[in-house]
Amino acid sequence: MIRVVLADDEAIVRVGVRAVLAAADDMLVVAEADNGRSAVDLVLRHRPDVAVLDIRMPGLTGLDAAAEIRRAGSGTATLILTTFAEDSYISRALGEGASGFVLKTGDPHELIAGVRAVAAGAAYLSPLVARRVVDHLSGGGPRLGAAERVSGLTAREREVLGLVGAGLSNGEIAKRIHVVEGTVKVYVSAILKRLDLRNRVQAAIVAYEAGLIPAET
Structure with missing residues (x-):
């Protein structure tokens, strides 16, 4: 069971x-x-699996809350x-370490x-947000800076990064490359550290920029 904490300053939105x-x-x-x-x-207090946070809330915004969490x-x-x-909201949300971004209108x-x-x-990332992020950051194709950035990774690490960019979980990546899930966690942790990234969303963006997303995904 996925345990969720929900935060929104509008009661009717929380009900929905x-x-x-x-x-x-x-x-x-x-x-x-x-x-x-x-x-x-x-x-x-509850240590849930996921916190669903609205951006505009009194006292502490959803983006600030994501950063504190x-x-x-x-x-x-x-x-x-x-x-x-x-x-600006998308960029800051990703920079604050949010794992995903979904529009209420979706x-x-x-x-x-x-x-x-x-x-x-x-x-x-919801499809609309993903298109905006990729169009803005990738410019329609691989960027030289991103390609150079990932050049220090091993071939296996680049493969894992591409699968992270495709939205696969650790378990799905493990099945794809025929290793145990724990090994994938080690790869992902190493990739984040070597590329100085906060989370998988930022890793996904780098994967897009570097042209590492497998065509079949």
Whole structure:
């Protein structure tokens, strides 16, 4: 069961999001908050798998809450949920260590897919956000700087990075390259450290920029 803390300052939105998650038989909302500070406190108290955070909340924004949750080392993945798709919000959310970004205006299935993905250790961007990120950062093709950046990785590490960029979880990557999941975790940790990245979303962006995403994915 994926345990979720939900934070949004609008009660009607929380009701809607809770209903969407309740439709999935593998998710349970364990606590709700109407502001970012309470969200952080609830995450530290309940240690959920995922925190679904609205961006604009009083006291502490969802982006600030995501940053605090990451620094606290709770192990909770953060999924940003918002009506805003501006590049500045997307960039900051990724920079603060959020594991995913889903728009409230998107298909409810995107929310479910996003929660499952980040809970499994993968990165998730809703299709609209993914297009904007890739178009903005990749410029339609591999960037020389990114290619040089990953050149110091081993062939296996570049393969794993490409699969992270394709949105695969550690378990899925393990099956793809025929190793145990623990080995994939070691590879991912090494990649993040060597490329000075905070999370898998940032790793996915580098993979896109470097042209490492396998065509079949």
